[in-house]
Amino acid sequence: CSAIDACKTSNGGCSAKxxxxxxxxxxxxxxxxxxxxxxxxxxxxxxxxxENNGGCDRNAECTQTGPxxxxxxxxxxxxxxxxxxxxxxxxxxxxxGCSEFAICNDTELTERTCTCKHNYIGDGFKCRGxxxxxxxxxxxxxxxxxxxxxxxxxxxxxxGPFTLFVPRTDILNSDPxxxxxxxxxxxxxxxxxxxxxxxxxxxxxxxxxxxxxxxQGDPIHISYSQNSLVLNNKAEIILSDAVGTNGVxxxxxQILVP
Numbered sequence: 001c002s003a004i005d006a007c008k009t010s011n012g013g014c015s016a017k018x019x020x021x022x023x024x025x026x027x028x029x030x031x032x033x034x035x036x037x038x039x040x041x042x043x044x045x046x047x048x049x050x051e052n053n054g055g056c057d058r059n060a061e062c063t064q065t066g067p068x069x070x071x072x073x074x075x076x077x078x079x080x081x082x083x084x085x086x087x088x089x090x091x092x093x094x095x096x097g098c099s100e101f102a103i104c105n106d107t108e109l110t111e112r113t114c115t116c117k118h119n120y121i122g123d124g125f126k127c128r129g130x131x132x133x134x135x136x137x138x139x140x141x142x143x144x145x146x147x148x149x150x151x152x153x154x155x156x157x158x159x160g161p162f163t164l165f166v167p168r169t170d171i172l173n174s175d176p177x178x179x180x181x182x183x184x185x186x187x188x189x190x191x192x193x194x195x196x197x198x199x200x201x202x203x204x205x206x207x208x209x210x211x212x213x214x215x216q217g218d219p220i221h222i223s224y225s226q227n228s229l230v231l232n233n234k235a236e237i238i239l240s241d242a243v244g245t246n247g248v249x250x251x252x253x254q255i256l257v258p
Contacts, residue, residue, distance in 0.1 A: 015041055017033050049064050121243070132148075132154075132156050161246055165195075190258065202243075214258070
């Protein structure tokens with residue numbers, strides 16, 4: 001007589017995911033394979049994510065990849081290996097994309113707010129100070145700023161409001177009359193002729209009026225035709241409505257002469 005191998009056919013009636021082990025003649029035991037659980041007749045794949053989030057951080061997602069196998073990935077807004085995830089502050093890098101003159105505040109995951117600091121205006125991504133400050137920040141108007149500084153003209157540093165018509169930097173640099181005006185002590189009057197007090201006049205405002213009085217005292221004539229604003233029938237406004245806390249700047253393509 002020979003012993004009956006209970007595992008010989010159909011895996012001994014065990015699950016396909018189990019090992020059939022001979023015990024005594026004619027008997028066997030079914031043992032689920034690694035990664036599976038059950039009585040051996042029925043074996044179910046173990047999902048480690050169902051218990052303690054699979055050992056992942058509470059701010060991570062556990063994803064089953066196989067029997068009793070899983071990977072951990074940090075949730076959006078967190079960084080790490082999945083076992084340990086730390087919150088990423090959007091404001092910690094590059095001020096969260098806000099303006100350098102803004103305060104960045106983390107609000108919730110992947111969200112933040114940008115608010116312009118005191119004495120600045122804007123949407124938080126772009127914040128502007130006084131027009132005196134803004135002159136220096138724009139290469140088109142920085143030369144005008146340096147002329148004001150050289151002559152200690154601080155008129156537009158006050159609360160305003162003011163409207164400035166600023167000859168573009170390259171115009172101020174190339175016009176030969178500038179040196180002559182400086183030599184003759186006339187430059188301050190020329191600069192003040194480009195300033196208007198007591199009003200912050202946007203481009204649309206200027207299309208409705210014909211004259212404004214400069215801080216120098218003389219009037220500036222304004223004409224509007226063919227979608228262009230021209231001052232004193234010569235200087236055209238080429239960039240407009242750079243709004244600051246105390247006024248507005250318009251860039252023109254010629255120097256105004258009182």
